[in-house]
Amino acid sequence: MRLVLGLTALLCSLTDSLQQPCKSPPYLTGNLIVGEGKIWNYEYNAALQRMRVYETEHHTNQTFTYDYLLHFREGVMYEIDGQTFTCTKKPLRTEYQPIGIPHDADYLDNFVLGSLSVPKAGISMQAWTGYTSGGEEYSMCVTEEGCVPYYTIYNTEKYGEVVLVFMNSTMHTTPQDDLNPPRFCPNTKSAARPVDLVSLFSKSKARLLTRTLTKLKNVYLNDYTVLNVHV
Numbered sequence: 565m566r567l568v569l570g571l572t573a574l575l576c577s578l579t580d581s582l583q584q585p586c587k588s589p590p591y592l593t594g595n596l597i598v599g600e601g602k603i604w605n606y607e608y609n610a611a612l613q614r615m616r617v618y619e620t621e622h623h624t625n626q627t628f629t630y631d632y633l634l635h636f637r638e639g640v641m642y643e644i645d646g647q648t649f650t651c652t653k654k655p656l657r658t659e660y661q662p663i664g665i666p667h668d669a670d671y672l673d674n675f676v677l678g679s680l681s682v683p684k685a686g687i688s689m690q691a692w693t694g695y696t697s698g699g700e701e702y703s704m705c706v707t708e709e710g711c712v713p714y715y716t717i718y719n720t721e722k723y724g725e726v727v728l729v730f731m732n733s734t735m736h737t738t739p740q741d742d743l744n745p746p747r748f749c750p751n752t753k754s755a756a757r758p759v760d761l762v763s764l765f766s767k768s769k770a771r772l773l774t775r776t777l778t779k780l781k782n783v784y785l786n787d788y789t790v791l792n793v794h795v
């Protein structure tokens with residue numbers, strides 16, 4: 565038994581030393597799907613450790629925007645509403661950084677996404693795994709060529725499994741944007757509890773649910789006969 569464990573450890577350390585995590589492209593823009601299919605836009609700047617995730621939702625009469633600027637190095641996040649020119653600066657927990665394989669990640673496997681039998685129908689991928697600073701397991705999958713992010717999965721205690729899928733990523737040789745906050749953002753951090761990338765997606769889902777419920781409530785309240793209530 566001890567021998568087997570020793571051999572496994574040896575093999576692991578051997579494969580570890582053979583496989584260094586690849587380096588993801590420094591400047592990326594593209595789309596990001598999280599959870600139940602909502603499509604976000606993202607912008608990433610590895611040199612500054614900054615990421616912007618944003619999207620616009622069109623409803624019958626209204627347009628909602630979600631726009632988050634994440635400064636991982638500084639540990640701050642800006643939540644921006646470009647329609648009302650409001651902005652809050654919050655403390656950011658930094659354990660969920662979905663692009664770039666951490667240097668201490670373990671190589672998991674490689675595989676072909678699609679098929680190599682048909683020209684242009686297959687992509688060689690690499691999967692890596694490890695634990696965040698908070699002790700939660702993650703796995704990351706990138707293209708073998710170029711180390712472009714494909715998916716990142718966090719196994720979180722609070723939200724369960726959170727899957728981020730990257731699509732339409734474009735590599736840039738220079739930063740598109742410094743991802744600095746707009747002028748109307750405050751300098752001081754609010755005393756709010758720290759947020760993290762994963763909670764943002766869950767939060768936007770919660771907000772959407774609240775809106776839907778409010779809408780439903782209004783429908784019901786106007787249709788007294790349905791509910792048979794006296795307002």
Ligand SMILES: *[C@@H]1O[C@H](CO)[C@@H](O)[C@H](O)[C@H]1NC(C)=O
Pocket residue numbers: 624625
């Ligand atoms: C949309 O706007 C119209 C006119 O302002 C209003 O009558 C209607 O109730 C609104 N619909 C929703 C879903 O808010």
Ligand SMILES: *[C@@H]1O[C@H](CO)[C@@H](O)[C@H](O)[C@H]1NC(C)=O
Pocket residue numbers: 595603732
């Ligand atoms: C991704 O790129 C394809 C091809 O350019 C485009 O048709 C598609 O709309 C893009 N997807 C999103 C979510 O923008």
